[in-house]
Amino acid sequence: MHMVDALVSPVVGGTMWAAASSAGVFAFNKLPKEETERKISEMGVMGAFVFAAQMINFAIPGTGASGHISGGLLLSILLGPTAAYLTMGMVLLIQALFFADGGILAFGANWINMGFITCFAIYPLIYRPLMNYFNKRNTMTGTKEKVIITCSAIIGLQFGSLGVVFMTYLSHTTSISLITFLGFMQPIHLAIGLVEGIITALAIAFIRQHEPGLIYCTYPIHRQKPTNKKMITFTLAIAGILVYIASSNPDGLEWALEKIQFAQASYHTIQSPLAFLSDYQIPEKIEKVIPVDTTGLVGVIGVSIMLAIGFVFNKLYLRRQNDGSNDHE
Amino acid sequence: MNERKSLLQSMFDMKWLEDNAYKKSAIHQLHPTVKIIIAMVFVIKVAATPLSYMFVYLKLLLLLSLCLYVARIRVTELLKRTAPGLVIVSFFGISYFFSYPIQSAFFLFVGVVVKVYLTISFVLMTVASTGIDGISNGLLWLKIPRLLILQLQLTYRYLGLFVDRVNAMSLSYKLRSNGNKIGQGIGREAWGSFVGHLFLGAMEDARMIQQAMALRGFHLNSHLQKVAGPTKLQWIIGMCSIVVILVDL
Numbered sequence: 001m002h003m004v005d006a007l008v009s010p011v012v013g014g015t016m017w018a019a020a021s022s023a024g025v026f027a028f029n030k031l032p033k034e035e036t037e038r039k040i041s042e043m044g045v046m047g048a049f050v051f052a053a054q055m056i057n058f059a060i061p062g063t064g065a066s067g068h069i070s071g072g073l074l075l076s077i078l079l080g081p082t083a084a085y086l087t088m089g090m091v092l093l094i095q096a097l098f099f100a101d102g103g104i105l106a107f108g109a110n111w112i113n114m115g116f117i118t119c120f121a122i123y124p125l126i127y128r129p130l131m132n133y134f135n136k137r138n139t140m141t142g143t144k145e146k147v148i149i150t151c152s153a154i155i156g157l158q159f160g161s162l163g164v165v166f167m168t169y170l171s172h173t174t175s176i177s178l179i180t181f182l183g184f185m186q187p188i189h190l191a192i193g194l195v196e197g198i199i200t201a202l203a204i205a206f207i208r209q210h211e212p213g214l215i216y217c218t219y220p221i222h223r224q225k226p227t228n229k230k231m232i233t234f235t236l237a238i239a240g241i242l243v244y245i246a247s248s249n250p251d252g253l254e255w256a257l258e259k260i261q262f263a264q265a266s267y268h269t270i271q272s273p274l275a276f277l278s279d280y281q282i283p284e285k286i287e288k289v290i291p292v293d294t295t296g297l298v299g300v301i302g303v304s305i306m307l308a309i310g311f312v313f314n315k316l317y318l319r320r321q322n323d324g325s326n327d328h329e
Numbered sequence: 330m331n332e333r334k335s336l337l338q339s340m341f342d343m344k345w346l347e348d349n350a351y352k353k354s355a356i357h358q359l360h361p362t363v364k365i366i367i368a369m370v371f372v373i374k375v376a377a378t379p380l381s382y383m384f385v386y387l388k389l390l391l392l393l394s395l396c397l398y399v400a401r402i403r404v405t406e407l408l409k410r411t412a413p414g415l416v417i418v419s420f421f422g423i424s425y426f427f428s429y430p431i432q433s434a435f436f437l438f439v440g441v442v443v444k445v446y447l448t449i450s451f452v453l454m455t456v457a458s459t460g461i462d463g464i465s466n467g468l469l470w471l472k473i474p475r476l477l478i479l480q481l482q483l484t485y486r487y488l489g490l491f492v493d494r495v496n497a498m499s500l501s502y503k504l505r506s507n508g509n510k511i512g513q514g515i516g517r518e519a520w521g522s523f524v525g526h527l528f529l530g531a532m533e534d535a536r537m538i539q540q541a542m543a544l545r546g547f548h549l550n551s552h553l554q555k556v557a558g559p560t561k562l563q564w565i566i567g568m569c570s571i572v573v574i575l576v577d578l
Contacts, residue, residue, distance in 0.1 A: 004414055004417070004418060004445055004448070004449070005372050005375070005376055005445075005448035005449070005452075006375070006376065006418060006441060006444035006445040006447075006448055007418070007421065008376060009376060009377070010373050010376050010377045013373075013376065028474060028476070028477065031476075040476050040479055040480050040483070041483060041535075041539050043480050043483075043484075044479075044480050044482075044483025044484045044486075044487055045483070045487055045531070045532060045535040047480070047483075047484035047487070048483075048484050048485075048487030048488045048490065048491045048531070048535075049487075049491055049527070049528055049531055049532075051484070051488055051491065051492075052488070052491035052492055052494070052495045052527065052531070053495075053524055053527065053528075069524075086477065086480065087480070087484075090477070090480050090481050090484050091484065093481065094481065094484060094485055094488070096452070097452060097456045097464065098343070098346055098456055098461075098485070099410075100410050100411055100413070100414055100449045100452070100453055101413075101414075103372065103448055103449070103452065104368065104369060104372055104452055105369075105372045105373060105376050105448070173421070173441070174421045174424055175424050175425050175427070175428035175429070176421070176424045198520060199520045199521070199524060201521075202520050202521020202522075202524070202525075203520075203521050203524035203525050203528065205521060206521045206522055206524070206525025206526075207525050207528060207529065210525065210529060211529060211532075214528075214532065
C-alpha cells in the first residue's frame, strides 16, 4: 500500500508531511520518559520485526495468490499506539530511503495511511472499546479477541486504501476516475485485510500463550465453559416448546415391534408399571390435579432429570480426579 | 502499492548500500545534511514538474547521470532496485491510453515512468553515498530528536538479524514440506505460529544483543555525539546544486 513520490503532488505530500509530523511530535511527547531506554530498544526490535514480517508471503486460501501484513495493528497491540506510530514511521522511513519502497515526499502520506489510521483511529476507537466492553462483563474469550482483531485490521486497511485513493486523486497524477480506482482498491484490500487480521489475531494468541508480558495492554481471557446458563435455558425451551410439534406416530423400532405384535404386550406388562412418565404422559392421577396442558412439562422434566444426572456424574468424576492427583502428591 | 521483495534481495540491497557508502568521491565527501536537503529539493522538483515537460526531465536525467558517474555508482544496479516501483507505476501509466490520444498517452506514460525512476534513483544514490551513520548524523544536525535517530539506527541494524531468521524459518518450512510448498507462501496452519515464533525468537536474540551492548557501556545519551555542521564551501556547493535543479532553461 506504499505510495511512491511520483504519484503524490508536492501540495498533498507537503500537507501529509505536516500532519504526520505533528502526530509524531504528539506521540514522542507521550512516550514514558522514565523507561525511555528500554522502550526505544524495544521499538527498534519491533520495527525490524514488522519489516521482516512484511516480507513473509502468506498463501491466501482458494486464490493461488499470497499476501503480507502491514503490521500497524500488530505494533499497536504489542507496543501501544504512540510507540507503534513512531515505530511505523521509522519502518516507513527505512523502506523509503534504503529499499525504494515508498518515497521521501510520499513518506507523510504513507505514515498517515499505514500508521496514523491504525494506531490513532482503529486501535483506540474500535479495538480497545470492544475489548473493554467484553472485559468488563467478564465474557472475553479467545475467539472474541480474534474476531475483534480481524475486524479492526479489515477496517484499518479499508481506510488506509481509501486514503491512498483520495491522495492520488487529489494529486491529479492519474487519469483513472475516482469510482474506478475505488472499485479496484477497496475489494482487493478487503481480502488482504482479512488475511492480515487472521494472521495478526493468531500471532497475538500465540504470543499471549507463550509470553503475555510482551503485550502492551493485556486482557484476561476466560475459557469457554462447555455448559452455561444460556445453554441450559435454550435446551429447556426446546424441550418445553418443540414437544408440541413432535409426531405422535411410533418411531422406527416401535413400528417394527408393533408389526410383530410385541409392543402392546411389552408396554402393558413391563414398561407401564416401571416408568412414571410412560409414553411421555403425566400419570392420570396428577394430570387431574393440574388444570393446564402438561405435554410441554414432560419435556422440561425429562431434560431436568438428564441435567441432574449429568451434574452428579460430573461431580463424582471430578472428586475422583482430585483424589487421584492428591495420591500422586 | 509497491511489490514486496524477496528476502535475499533485501539482504543484497543492504550489503550493496553499505559497500557503496565506503567509496571515496566528491559526493561521498559532501556533508549528509546538504545531501539530504538536495535530495528533498530534487524529489519535490520532479513531483511538481508536469508530465509533458520532457526537456526538464531530460535535464534532471542528465544531472542524475552526472551524480552517479561522480559517485561511481552503476546505473544497472540502480535500475534493478527501481524495477518494482516502475512495474507498479506502469499500471497508472497504461490508464492514459484510455483517456488521451495515443501520441499524448505515450508521452505521458514515458513521463510517469521517468518520474518514478528519477525520484527513486536520486534517493537511493544519496543514501548509497552516505550510509546509515551519515544519514543519522545529517538528521541529528537537522535537530531531529536523538531518540528517534537511535531508533532508526537500531531498527536498521536489527533488520539483518530478523531477515536472517525469516530466511532460515522459510527455508526450513519449505524443506519440511518436501518441496510441495515452494513458491506458495506460508500455509494457514502455520500463520500464527510462524509469526509468533519469529517474534519470540528474534526478541530473544535482540535481548542478548542489548545486554552485550549494555555490558560494553552503551547508553542513550553517550551513543550519538554532537556532529560538526557543513562547511561554508559545502553550503555553497549545496546552494549551487539547488539552483541548477530548480532553474529551467
